[in-house]
Amino acid sequence: MADGIISPKERLKRKLNGQTADRPPVICPGGMMNAAVVEIMTATGHTLPEAHHSRELMTELAADVSRLTGFENFGIPFCMTVEAEVLGSEINYGALDCEPKIQKERFSSAAAAVFPDRQAFDRNRRVRAVTDSIYALTQKYPDTPVVGSLTGPISTAASVIDPMTFLKQLRKDKDNSHRVIDYVTDCLIHYAAMMVEAGADVISVADPTATGEILGPKMFDEYALRYLNKLAGAVRAMGAPVIVHICGKMEAVKPSVARLKANALSVDAFVSLKEIKGLYPHINTMGNLSTIMLEFGNSDKVARGTQALLRNRIDIIAPACGLSTSTPLANIRAFTETVKN
Amino acid sequence: MTVLKEELYQKMSAAIVEMEEDLVAELSRQAVREGIDAFEAIDQGLTPGMERAGQLFEEEEYFVPELLMCADAMNAGIDILKPHIKADEAKVKRKAVIGVIEGDTHDIGKNLVKLMLETGGFDVIDVGRDIPAAEFVERAKSEGAELICVSTLMTTTMDAMAYVISILKEQGIRDRFKVIVGGGPISPGFAAKIGADGYSRNAAEAVRLAHKLFEGKDL
Known part of the structure; x- marks a missing residue:
């Protein structure tokens, strides 16, 4: 099958459902892992941080990124702070070259956390910018999949509660920890439903605080796996496939990760996807070209790294982590073109 | 006295590894009551416990939540012992x-x-x-x-x-x-x-x- 017979949307959906396709798609899901690099924004004038707030700019920038990089999807939003903002944390929106961040978490401890009702998401302007932009992209580009990006339950909870206290309370105050994370998960399900309603084809969840390295296997099972599966299960019941990205080394949590109910598992650069495929053939693998290589390497190195992923029959080709905003566009193009040719 | 002191240090160290904040505080108060040198109690009781916790962290026996709780336990002891350190003992770091x-x-x-x-x-x-x-x-x-x-x-x-x-x-x-x-x-x-x-x-x-x-x- 040549390109063009199958649309990028169809290709990604087939791969997420474990079906065959002419070749793997090459995507960048947005959120933590977005490709709005400075080179693109200065060329088009559609810039961050403004585009975090405006549906028109967000739509334009998402389209610029896909067109100029060659990634076969749209991925929005361009940050991981929307959820925490709705839940009351103070956000610093960053700059052209620096992504938004949590300036101050809303609560000092899990026990102190009181949350707004879930409808707070419906009222938030940035949530509306994201969902309106999803809708606009699906209307304008029917063949390109729109990926709605979410911050995972543990990372969102650790963005709303002081993270050092939060991590200790996972052990010391299990009742309140579960109460908070369960509530946060319900909020994320609600937000995901808004994205799916707006037309998102896929929901991607990145949960960088929920790593085996930080939590260890017991806490990973008790909190990360449980609530990621609650979220993924609910989103899949809405009819949208789910990608889950797990950061960091996975030695400590490999068996747990095999029980994730996602359509695809995306991992960091130093995890061997070939090994994951060998151990757990039921998992659709996604990843994992080093973002260090994308930033500091050259086109040749990037092409060789990409060919290795293709040889290992990775299901969906993507960057391994968040891209630096100073990543050269030429390297990203070498990445996507190697997959397409 | 020496034997008792060493036993106390071992208990303090073990309590840190076990993340027993209250027990570390109690043992530190006991050290103060018994007139044990506060600097030595930190150096030989608390520090080895935290070093052991760090080692367990490196061996992936402990992870971040456990290490932070060990640190809280250690700090509970330091808070009690520190005011009793003699001025001439405070080492330049x-x-x-x-x-x-x-x-x-x-x-x-x-x-x-x-x-x-x-x-x-x-x-x-x-x-x-x-x-x-x-x-x-x-x-x-x-x-x-x-x-x-x-x-x-x-x-x-x-x-x-x-x-x-x-x-x-x-x-x-x-x-x-x-x-x-x-x-x-x-x-x-x-x-x-x-x-x-x-x-x-x-x-x-x-x-x-x-x-x-x-x-x-x-x-």
Whole structure:
């Protein structure tokens, strides 16, 4: 099958459902892992941080990124702070070259956390910018999949509660920890439903605080796996496939990760996807070209790294982590073109 | 007395490893009541417990929540013992400045390194998170620190780490400081490329690296 017979949307959906396709798609899901690099924004004038707030700019920038990089999807939003903002944390929106961040978490401890009702998401302007932009992209580009990006339950909870206290309370105050994370998960399900309603084809969840390295296997099972599966299960019941990205080394949590109910598992650069495929053939693998290589390497190195992923029959080709905003566009193009040719 | 003292130190150490904050506090109060030297109780009771916790962390027996709880237990003991340290015993420590570079507010890793450096005998000044390169340099100068530790979790902010070193060079004071870097996206190769004195993968390794960098150097 040549390109063009199958649309990028169809290709990604087939791969997420474990079906065959002419070749793997090459995507960048947005959120933590977005490709709005400075080179693109200065060329088009559609810039961050403004585009975090405006549906028109967000739509334009998402389209610029896909067109100029060659990634076969749209991925929005361009940050991981929307959820925490709705839940009351103070956000610093960053700059052209620096992504938004949590300036101050809303609560000092899990026990102190009181949350707004879930409808707070419906009222938030940035949530509306994201969902309106999803809708606009699906209307304008029917063949390109729109990926709605979410911050995972543990990372969102650790963005709303002081993270050092939060991590200790996972052990010391299990009742309140579960109460908070369960509530946060319900909020994320609600937000995901808004994205799916707006037309998102896929929901991607990145949960960088929920790593085996930080939590260890017991806490990973008790909190990360449980609530990621609650979220993924609910989103899949809405009819949208789910990608889950797990950061960091996975030695400590490999068996747990095999029980994730996602359509695809995306991992960091130093995890061997070939090994994951060998151990757990039921998992659709996604990843994992080093973002260090994308930033500091050259086109040749990037092409060789990409060919290795293709040889290992990775299901969906993507960057391994968040891209630096100073990543050269030429390297990203070498990445996507190697997959397409 | 000596035997009893050592037994008490072992109990303090074990209570830290077991994350028993209240027990560490109780044992520390007991040490004070019995007139045991407070400096020695910290040095031989609390510190070995935290070092053991660091070791368990490195062996992936303990993870971040456990290590933080051990630290809370240790600090409960230090809070009680510290006011009883005799003035002439307070050792002069080598100073280190630590922080997360501008653009990044993730500070779990930085806090762990700070904790283990303190356990390892450094006087650590925490400049916080999202800190410009120039501020690392200014604080290191004003505090008389010899070690600068720069952390990041974001590839976006890696360039800013290199500025710390270029500012030191511009001011002609590069050789007055050792600079170590760490964090998710950082590799030994990157550390070498920007001219840092070292890179460490985790908090326990950072302490070993820091000790190595100052080996044989007088305070």
